[in-house]
Amino acid sequence: MPNALNVLDKPLQLCCGNTGYTREGFCYVPDSDFGNHSVCAIVTDEFLTYSAKMGNDLSTPRPKYDFDGLKHGDKWCLCAMRWEQARQAGKAPLVVLEATSKACLKVIKLENLKAHQGKR
Numbered sequence: 001m002p003n004a005l006n007v008l009d010k011p012l013q014l015c016c017g018n019t020g021y022t023r024e025g026f027c028y029v030p031d032s033d034f035g036n037h038s039v040c041a042i043v044t045d046e047f048l049t050y051s052a053k054m055g056n057d058l059s060t061p062r063p064k065y066d067f068d069g070l071k072h073g074d075k076w077c078l079c080a081m082r083w084e085q086a087r088q089a090g091k092a093p094l095v096v097l098e099a100t101s102k103a104c105l106k107v108i109k110l111e112n113l114k115a116h117q118g119k120r
Helices: 045-053 080-088 102-106 110-114
Strands: 037-042 075-079
Touching: 037 080, 037 102, 045 080, 075 080, 080 102
Parallel strands: none
Antiparallel strands: 037 075
16 A cells, blocks of 8 residues: 555554545545545544535535435545645534544644544
8 A cells, every 4th residue: 555654754554444535434545546645634514514615515515426425424534735724714524543544744733733633
């Protein structure tokens, strides 16, 4: 698995079952992932509303893509840039550091992730 280390320099942990960019549940970033879906987030209603307003509706089910839609409390591999935008807007969801790929550090400062640390 590429970039198999988390932001704590330990082996990347599972984020969210059979979901996320690769549908494997790990927030690693394969070469085909230009969105850098590396942040294991615990989504909130506030974040989901913000994301929809920014043009990425993550709440609406999309059966064609085998996507049930996210709800408050779900874990999901978010794009690093979207998480950082949400943080700057005061809408960032909590993150699971153990399941967040080190690849996100190209976009996000570790101290900002630590300030939004949730529980596994």
